Amino acid sequence: MSALSPASLPALSIENLTLALPALADRAHAVQGVTLTIAAGETLCVVGESGSGKSMIAHAVMGLLPKAVKPAGGAIRLAGRDIIGLDEAAMQDLRGREVGMIFQEPMTSLNPVMRVAEQIVETFEAHGLFSRSERYKRAVDLLTEVGLPDPPRLAKAYPHELSGGQRQRVMIAMALALEPKLLIADEPTTALDVTTQAQILKLIDNLRHKHGTAVLFITHDMGVVAEIADRIAVLEKGVLVEEGTADQVLGSPRHAYTQKLLAAVPSLIPPERPPLPASPPVLSVERLGKVYRKRAFFGTAREVKAADAISFSLVRGETLGLVGESGSGKSTVGRCCLRLIEPDSGRIVLSSPAVGDLVLSDLKPAALRAQRKRIQMVFQDPFASLNPRQTVGRIISDGPVAHGVSRKAALAKAAELLELVGLSVNAIDRYPHEFSGGQRQRIGIARALALEPDVLVADEAVSALDVSVQAQILKLIKDIQQRLGLAILFVTHDLRVAAQICDRIAVMQRGRIVETGPTAAMFAAPQHEYTRALLAAVPGGGRFGH
Missing domain, CATH: 3.40.50.300 (P-loop containing nucleotide triphosphate hydrolases)
Structure with missing residues (x-):
């Protein structure tokens, strides 16, 4: 032959x-x-x-x-x-x-x-x-x-x-x-x-x-x-x-x-959710503005409006999804809410029965540090956001210690939080590199919860994870929200994830919110052409619940 x-x-x-x-x-x-x-x-x-x-x-x-x-x-x-x-x-x-x-x-x-x-x-x-x-x-x-x-x-x-x-x-x-x-x-x-x-x-x-x-x-x-x-x-x-x-x-x-x-692939069909009880907003963002200026040695400098008159509010127990393409400004808005990026204009107001209204955008650095515990962030890359030289216990407890809690009490709280996010208490003495990506993200969530915040900002918190691990983290976030009554601003480019976890959606394009509304209504009948384009572009949409 x-x-x-x-x-x-x-x-x-x-x-x-x-x-x-x-x-x-x-x-x-x-x-x-x-x-x-x-x-x-x-x-x-x-x-x-x-x-x-x-x-x-x-x-x-x-x-x-x-x-x-x-x-x-x-x-x-x-x-x-x-x-x-x-x-x-x-x-x-x-x-x-x-x-x-x-x-x-x-x-x-x-x-x-x-x-x-x-x-x-x-x-x-x-x-x-x-x-x-x-x-x-x-x-x-x-x-x-x-x-x-x-x-x-x-x-x-x-x-x-x-x-x-x-x-x-x-x-x-x-x-x-x-x-x-x-x-x-x-x-x-x-x-x-x-x-x-x-x-x-x-x-x-x-x-x-x-x-x-x-x-x-x-x-x-x-x-x-x-x-x-x-x-x-x-x-x-x-x-x-x-x-x-x-x-x-x-x-x-x-x-x-x-x-x-x-089975772990999130569907584009939002699950039914009970309506949230009427309550005053815990976070209000009013006409938030942020302009990035790219300086040039020759020619004119270029300006990009990353956030242009952005307004929204969040009530206790609610998840608002901020969705859009890369460069739409959604991560800028999330970081401005914590003042990790300084906004150029607008107001960010945190409200609670205990302290009333706090205009976060007006606070001086010392006053801001004292109030940071009320709004916390879960970052996209759990490895880059965890200090590789510190143990998990130290990573989680450092925030409470900085706010006056004793190290012993903070470590006891860290052990409770590790159990809450589904990790063994033995993890407290280990280092970030000893964990998988999904486990590191659980540690990041535990760190954010250590200060008992009113608002959690999740910036692409599951985009780097496998679908099965992603499903576990989404379930964890929902379970914790129900237990603690957290308000969550969920920044994502993944519309499948947004469909499963968000009560409402705000769609951003070029620094502006072009459409907002309840998740189920928006996914069933999007009004803006950009929202329709985003939904049409979801890969495998026809096979996985479009």
Whole structure:
């Protein structure tokens, strides 16, 4: 029998791959006995929670495994060639030419001190291709192909001058520069808002059809999977538990773990909520304004109205969702409420029967410090917002101690809060790096609750989490709200999450609230065209309750 021609071989064939973890890891293998294939022009989505091994497979294909993780068996074949064991020079020749990769966070993957075109030109230089002038022309052509506006201008820009979606398009241009047979996309849309996410997914899909590129798409977002996958492979703790076509896996999942992942996807249909009892507002924001001024050495300075006459109120026990795309101003509003960012105009008023009305926006620094305990924040990235050198007990208790509580009493309170957020009291003497992302977010919530606030501002508090962990954190927030009667300002770009947790929604576009109202009414019949566009852009909306 004749050997298969390269054209008839799969673009990628992974055969019984096992990757060994170091001795002190929580399991013996990052990946164990995994077999997968991807044909030319096909998109295979590999899904699973954090720690399932999906990104390890991507890094193994690229030859970028951490030093502590070693291949312990199996084969990885690119167009029939086994790449396990190739030296670094051979792998460098394959990267870009045979396989390209789009990383999750483009800002950390792009060189901040090199212009955009120079970074694409570098790819051609590394492989000794084309003349200098032709390299630059091809770089601009690639920026055009991935749909960037005014490519000649953006070619001369630095990464920080581009939006998140534009930076991700640059990463896609770099990955496709040498027209590789395989494109690996590792969570490429996780940090993007729904409309930008929809554009990037459409772009990847169009490019793979145009070039016949095979796509290995790593994600934990089942909505994205429903939008882009031809086939799906489900990983649980390094083991392949289910594989099939998108319709089979999403429509009739066989394995309990797949069923659990799908059940955790928040629906776009809001649950019924009992009406809140009439009560005076605990937080009132009145015509809040914030302008960012970008200074220029030459030419005129540019002004961006991040918050333009923003007004809303929150009552005890209510959750108001502030939604919109990146750059809409929603995080600025949330941070202005705590005066982590100083507003330029407007009033922020905290009210309670005990102290009456307190105009937070008028307080001097010393008076503000004394009142900060009444409004607290849960940040997006739980790892970046927790001090890695302090124990969990110290992190949670520092706030009460700063407000005059003894360390002993504050640590006792920290132990109670750890139990409230579903963690063991033993966590009190451990450090943030010893916990998973979901556990760290629970610690962040416990820290915010330590000062017994009236208002909690949650800024994209679940956007970096897997769907199953996300579901647990959302349930935790709702349970705590019911117990403590918290008012919550929930800042998010994820409309599925907003549907499940928010009583009311305020939609922000370019610094202004364009629509506000009860969640169920707004999702059923959005009035503003921007709200309708946001809902239409939710990936997998038709399959997961649109």
